[in-house]
Amino acid sequence: MANTVIPILPLAPVERIVRKAGADRVSEDASIELAKVLEAYGLEVSREAISLAKHAKRATVKEEDIRLAYKRLKEQIEDSNKSV
Amino acid sequence: MANTVIPILPLAPVERIVRKAGADRVSEDASIELAKVLEAYGLEVSREAISLAKHAKRATVKEEDIRLAYKRLKEQIEDSNKSV
Numbered sequence: 001m002a003n004t005v006i007p008i009l010p011l012a013p014v015e016r017i018v019r020k021a022g023a024d025r026v027s028e029d030a031s032i033e034l035a036k037v038l039e040a041y042g043l044e045v046s047r048e049a050i051s052l053a054k055h056a057k058r059a060t061v062k063e064e065d066i067r068l069a070y071k072r073l074k075e076q077i078e079d080s081n082k083s084v
Numbered sequence: 085m086a087n088t089v090i091p092i093l094p095l096a097p098v099e100r101i102v103r104k105a106g107a108d109r110v111s112e113d114a115s116i117e118l119a120k121v122l123e124a125y126g127l128e129v130s131r132e133a134i135s136l137a138k139h140a141k142r143a144t145v146k147e148e149d150i151r152l153a154y155k156r157l158k159e160q161i162e163d164s165n166k167s168v
Contacts, residue, residue, distance in 0.1 A: 008097050008104065009122075016092050017123060018145055021130030023137075029147035030133070037129060037154050038093075038122045039101060045121060046105030049114070053107075061102055063113035070121050 007035035014038065045069050091119035098122065129153050 007014075015031040046061070048069035053061045091098075099115040130145070132153035137145045 008100050009093060010097060013092050013094060014126065017126040018130040018133070020092065021127050021134060023130065023134050023145045025144040027144055027146045030145045030150050033147045033150040034126060034129060034133075037150065038126050041125055042098065042101040042118060042122050043105050045118060046102040046107065049102070049118075050105060050107050060109040060111055061107045061114045062111045063117045066114050066117040066121065 005036070007032060008039050009035040011035060045073060048073055089120070091116060092123050093119040095119060129157060132157055 011028065011031045014035045015026050018026045018030065018034065045066060046069070049061050049065035052065045052068055052072075053059070056065075095112065095115045098119045099110050102110045102115065102118065129150060130153070133145050133149035136149045136152055136156075137143070140149075
């Protein structure tokens, strides 16, 4: 996965997140992998936020859309696990 | 939440993620909110990755640590929901 696609998020700030969590050393591949994980998660939250904005008849995605999207995604995970 | 802390991730690429998901317009507050959501999630994955690297007696966080951390975090969410 690491060498197939260039992630949208720049590696330096992603590495900074790993260091903020307490890491002394971080391989470049680790930062690339985390950048991809965060991009995928960001796309998921964004798609939900866009559908919430459309529902509110707005063309602009706002802070409240991201917040509710994030909340709803967590609930969806809970629901899907309940049905397992 | 939007005005309290400056997020680690730069806003331009975070906004690009929302646009990649299909948004025409994105408010600045929405990008800030998503940057914070991604930073919080990134810290969570990183903490787990650091503990996996330590377990493997390594000082460097590697790609495999991020991958396994991400997988384990999803499993933890599943387990915690099962016990509800």
